[in-house]
Amino acid sequence: MRVSPKVFYENCYGKYAIPAVNVFTMEQVHALFSAGEKADAPFIVQLTPAARNYADPRMLEAMIKGAVKIYPKVSYAVHLDHGDETHALDAIASGNYQSVMIDASHEDFVTNVAKTRTVVKKAHASSVVVEAELGVLSGVEDDMSVAEELAKYTQPSQVEEFVALTGCDSLAVAVGTSHGAYKFSGGKGIQFNILKEIQSRLPNFPIVLHGGSAVNLVEIDRINKAGGELREDASGVPADEIVQSIAFGVCKINIATDTRLLWTRVHREFFRDIPELFDPVIPGKVYMEEYEKFMLEKFDLFKATGKSSQLKH
Ligand code: 13P
Numbered sequence: 001m002r003v004s005p006k007v008f009y010e011n012c013y014g015k016y017a018i019p020a021v022n023v024f025t026m027e028q029v030h031a032l033f034s035a036g037e038k039a040d041a042p043f044i045v046q047l048t049p050a051a052r053n054y055a056d057p058r059m060l061e062a063m064i065k066g067a068v069k070i071y072p073k074v075s076y077a078v079h080l081d082h083g084d085e086t087h088a089l090d091a092i093a094s095g096n097y098q099s100v101m102i103d104a105s106h107e108d109f110v111t112n113v114a115k116t117r118t119v120v121k122k123a124h125a126s127s128v129v130v131e132a133e134l135g136v137l138s139g140v141e142d143d144m145s146v147a148e149e150l151a152k153y154t155q156p157s158q159v160e161e162f163v164a165l166t167g168c169d170s171l172a173v174a175v176g177t178s179h180g181a182y183k184f185s186g187g188k189g190i191q192f193n194i195l196k197e198i199q200s201r202l203p204n205f206p207i208v209l210h211g212g213s214a215v216n217l218v219e220i221d222r223i224n225k226a227g228g229e230l231r232e233d234a235s236g237v238p239a240d241e242i243v244q245s246i247a248f249g250v251c252k253i254n255i256a257t258d259t260r261l262l263w264t265r266v267h268r269e270f271f272r273d274i275p276e277l278f279d280p281v282i283p284g285k286v287y288m289e290e291y292e293k294f295m296l297e298k299f300d301l302f303k304a305t306g307k308s309s310q311l312k313h
Contacts, residue, residue, distance in 0.1 A: 153174050
């Protein structure tokens with residue numbers, strides 16, 4: 001069933017988190033929905049502007065509609081991740097999204113408020129909810145790249161005013177995570193003191209954690225043993241920090257990098273071990289199985305397993 005993230009957040013606040021997973025391909029859509037149905041776990045499937053430019057939004061949205069027919073028991077929402085105004089307004093007008101993110105976090109406060117407010121007005125008129133971002137995350141995602149020295153933690157003193165002025169429905173915060181496979185250089189991890197202050201200023205308001213990949217070093221090692229050259233200082237968010245963040249109001253946790261690493265590991269190992277094959281179907285099946293297993297573990301970690309059939313609407 002299609003569910004508004006608003007309903008997800010009302011159900012999960014303080015208890016569990018909804019994984020929001022970026023998809024680019026048919027295999028990813030299939031395996032995400034399959035895992036969601038098996039785990040009886042709610043999830044958000046999200047598309048970035050880069051994914052939409054790569055595959056065409058109509059292709060991705062049609063695949064999601066197909067997955068809903070194949071896995072009819074899932075509770076899911078479709079979300080636009082890191083939208084600019086153009087993608088956000090297009091997504092709202094399409095009627096295929098329950099939620100959009102307007103990412104004007106790189107702008108000054110006043111411009112961020114103005115751009116977010118414009119999207120919120122349009123979105124709410126179509127019953128679409130809006131995620132906004134305050135503070136700037138470092139790292140690399142798709143075609144976005146923010147150097148560490150330009151990243152800024154969210155200032156808790158600004159959050160109440162930002163939410164009141166924009167009318168956004170959830171807030172993505174910069175509390176130490178970053179996009180990509182090389183997080184936490186300097187080893188600082190999630191800044192729980194900032195998260196705690198944000199929660200005390202915005203009680204019961206859903207917080208979104210970008211940069212939620214774990215970056216499993218076993219995967220990095222396997223990729224490099226199969227011919228990859230990923231850097232040894234790859235690192236992600238430790239499992240205990242994910243679990244801790246849920247109590248501070250984190251309701252949605254974004255994951256993209258882990259599914260890319262998985263894709264790379266599966267395909268590198270596959271073609272290293274069976275170099276005579278040239279069929280996308282065979283490694284594609286392996287990727288879907290591994291992706292499903294990965295998602296089942298994530299649902300458990302986020303405490304979302306079994307929560308789909310318990311949702312109160
Ligand atoms: P990761 O790079 O940690 O997977 O984060 C993805 C993300 O935040 C998408 O918006």
